[in-house]
Amino acid sequence: MVASQRHGAATEFDRTMRWTEATHRADEHGNHNGVARSTPPFAYREYFDAMQFADRNFRLACIDAIHCVGHLPDVFDEPESDAFADRIALLEAVVLTDELLRQLTRFSPDGGDDVYLFADPEWGAENDELYISRFDDLVLLPNLESIWVHAVTNEGAFDLSLLLECRSLKTFRADSFYVKPSDANDQIIERLVAGGVDVRID
Incomplete structure (x- = not known):
């Protein structure tokens, strides 16, 4: 894998992980429902939608x-x-x-x-x-x-x-x-x- 491809893969994974953390972090009241609040990126979309x-x-x-x-x-x-x-x-x-x-x-x-x-x-x-x-x-x-x-x-x-x-x-x-x-x-x-x-x- 060339450097640009490695960078692209890492960026996609990093964005996915940031999305996961953000959508499963409690809000200002300490509440969340354990499912996505927004559309997840890339291949993880189907998995997270299934949890709703x-x-x-x-x-x-x-x-x-x-x-x-x-x-x-x-x-x-x-x-x-x-x-x-x-x-x-x-x-x-x-x-x-x-x-x-x-x-x-x-x-x-x-x-x-x-x-x-x-x-x-x-x-x-x-x-x-x-x-x-x-x-x-x-x-x-x-x-x-x-x-x-x-x-x-x-x-x-x-x-x-x-x-x-x-x-x-x-x-x-x-x-x-x-x-x-x-x-x-x-x-x-x-x-x-x-x-x-x-x-x-x-």
């Missing part, structure tokens, strides 16, 4: 699930503030990498999970403040084998068509209350069963 979540509460459920499999051990240490906004900000500051998300093989959020106790010790699932509204982010969990939707989810929030992209899925359970009505649901279920997925919607 469409639903904040789905992300919270992922934090709990990752904690349960032995990662993020200190994530639920008692914070100094009791304010809901401050506790949510701490959770949003947790960086969820592709490597961590790939550890998840089971997704089954429940109102009694630690993440909800941390976010609001008084929350008893009596309101939908922490309910999942959409499950588009399942695409970020490529190794999921089991999904159970039975709590902390808004009515009709789960689109069954999303399961067709879950290549590792073996089992799906859901309360029909949480499944989005669609004329295509029966066909989707047939395709899943034909592909070896055990599906039960009660």
